[in-house]
Amino acid sequence: MTDLRLEAVTKEFGRTAALREVSLDVANGEFFTLVGPSGCGKTTTLRLIAGLTEPTGGRVVFGDRDMDGVPPEDRNIGIVFQNYALFPHMSVAENVAYGLRFRDPPGGESTAERVADLLELVDLDGMADRDPEELSGGQQQRVALARAIAPGPELLLLDEPMSALDARLRERLRLTVREIQQELGITTVYVTHDQAEALAISDRIAVLNDGRVEQVGTPESVYRTPASRFVASFVGDNNLFEVDSCRETEAGFVATAGAIEIRTPEFVPAGSLLAVRPEAMHLGADDTVLEPSVETVEFLGDAYKLHCRLAGRELVVKTEASPEGERPTIGFPADAVRVIPR
């Protein structure tokens, strides 16, 4: 088994750079997710790892093996595309068995046994002779997954495999993917634009924006301590305040952002960003007290989401109870404030 390294990988298409000096380190057996908006370079990164396209600079390394010039068929990987790319002229079983034409099944199994095992693993036993077009989207996705892992690859690459499915199915399937990944212990690189999915499923995530890595870390650390304005606004909801000045008072430090005053746990230099999660706020007073005007209230089942306006800017607040009156008191503690250095 192997770990995966990208060393200052750059990819230019003509004169536009899709990736600029991206360096990543994926550990053995890790579920690693690349997340970012469309056009951020995440799919390009995946294709570079797969060898479907070659970098214009930097190196892709599997373990201690430089992958430069190694064609995709010799990389021992599995890939699942967004549209699954099942071979329409082959049955489900033939699709799954295709990679076994080139590599022997792991564990000394026969091809037929391996195919049967995998179809059982993805809960599709009995579908072996169907045509891909006869299956539902979720079933096709599982066939694609079985096909990718059939030859026992060292690395599994998933390119937005859920995005064509409806929300509930997506949630169930990502659990399946995660379970199978854990069971096989296979190093997995997962690409998605859905930050909630990335947080839910990954060991670590890398947030990409405009061809650069913004932050790498566990889902918790990325969510709680975003390293940049982009990460703070892309991963989860956030209220961002740009600090004009900061002073020390008897109660502690107070930062000024426009007409708003916010208590902070430490001194914050001017130009820094303060990030406060909507769920860190509540009805009633706290270290910081705001009185925004509520414009819309969304009921989420377990909470309410308030879209408010305060001093000419938007504010999103998540509360347990529905607010009373049009200008409720909203408060949050100083230690709920994340500081993003300039």
Added chain:
Amino acid sequence: MGRRVLPVRLSGSPTARGPSGDSLLPLVAVATGVVLLVVFYYPVGTVLMDAIGADGRPTAGIVLGILGSEFYFGAAAGLFSDPTAVPAGLLGWVRAGFPPVDFGLFGFTVYQAVLSTIAAVALGLPGAYLLARFSFPGRATIRSLTMLPFVLPSIMVAIGFVAMFGQQGLLNDILGALGLGSVSIMYTLEIIVLAHAFYNAPLVTRIVTASWESLDERMVETARSLGAGPVRSFLDVVLPQLLPAVLTGALLSFLFTFMSFPIVLALGGLQLATVEVWLYARVQQLELAEAAGLAVVETAITLALTYAYVRYESGEGALASLGRGPSRDPFFADLTDPRRLGLIAYGLVVLVVFLGPLVSMVVESLSGPSGFTTQYYGFLLERQLSGAAFQIKPFEAIRNSLAFGLGTLLVALPMGVTVAVLTTRRFVGSRAADALLMAPLAVSGIVVGLGLLQGLVFGTDIFGQRLTVTGPVAIVAAHAVAAYPFVTRAVAPLLRSVDPRLVESARVLGASRGRARFDVELPLVVPGIIAGAALAFAISVGEFDSTVILAEGSASFTMPVAVERYLGNRTLGPATAMGTVLLVVTAASFIVIDRVGGWWEP
């Protein structure tokens, strides 16, 4: 994609590496280029060079002579012969109150092509409406059949029209039996236009239907929800999006009818000659310099038309949307509906125009002056058994046609597939390569035949070696050149529609580039390859233009040539009998290919 079409599964043994298609490709591409150079560009080049380089010296005399000739260009000839007199001439024409102007042979050719195009569009559009908007039993079959007229041997269709509308044709037989006198439209422009519509209306139907079916019905529904009525939403939403398809069909119809040869030859004769027929007549009179000059002018026009078509088509390709096609109403739901009544009337016209000539041909071949007879088939048999050496024997014609058809298939298929692969790749100069590879579509069969005759059959000197090619080889070459663009057109769209991620998935799973092509891409384009084979074979069997030049005075005559030769006799009998044989052989070949492959759905 997604239709299951492959009868056999291609499976490889584990760890075996398939043939590497990509290392072969450059080789096949070069071979294709060489074949094209030898059997197309060189021969056609020699014809064109004859016109602009007599005796090794470049001269514009012959071409200018044609451009400035009243016979060829009528009133427009003055533009080339005496440009300074044009303004005065125009003024005189205006003063005289716009009298009708004669634009010579080219003018007439354009005129009949315009009329034929209008007729083809008029006859084709209701068909597209019917196929796109209504469902009825046999709809899919009729949609497939729109491909058929295009590959029917044109000389056979011409005979069919003679059998139906000629002096002793079925129509006059029926009218005579009813005591209604007779009509005489043989050797008139009308019958030529009608026969051209027979050929090109299905093409218009096909192109417009395909475009109509790709329109998203939700656009119409949106227009309706915004307040537009059914007619208004059609005019505002559907029609503008169909217009490119209609224009494409019209442009193709114009191109084909401009170059049309056997139809005009058989139905119009020299009184109604077009450029192509006149070119043939010049060759027969051995006035080769004038023929060459004519070929230059004609080729310039047809190349320009083809270029316009290719440019226009590629520009419109982006418009195709992946929508839900229009919803189809059951046709037989309400037969009092005026739209449906109109379409039923249209159906009767279609029946007469399309089935009439073919039925008439068969009927005429079996009816003599005194009712039913098999004497014309007897004539064919007798000619076979006791014909003189210089006469055309039916069995040899059939054998030649089938052999040339097979030869054409074997040459045109690899060429066409290679060109399809090349045209789906983008590389520097690929657009220019596209144009060069598709040029045979634009050059008349007469010119190709003449070029092959002069350049290869009569022989040519290469490095001091006299190189000659026999008639049959030249005929297969000419047929292959005519056929391979259709193979390409059948294969390229399928090739383009193969999701590149399928090949990428196969590669990630361990297949080499060539193996992935073989395992994944090839099976998905097999229907196109089979359709291409059917087209290539049919085009070869029906080809007349270059064959009649190359088979002149040799034993390489084919069924279409035999049909034309027998037409010279006083009765329709032998020609219709031979035409019927051609129809049977063509239909049988189609059924065979259909059984092997399944019919083409673009």
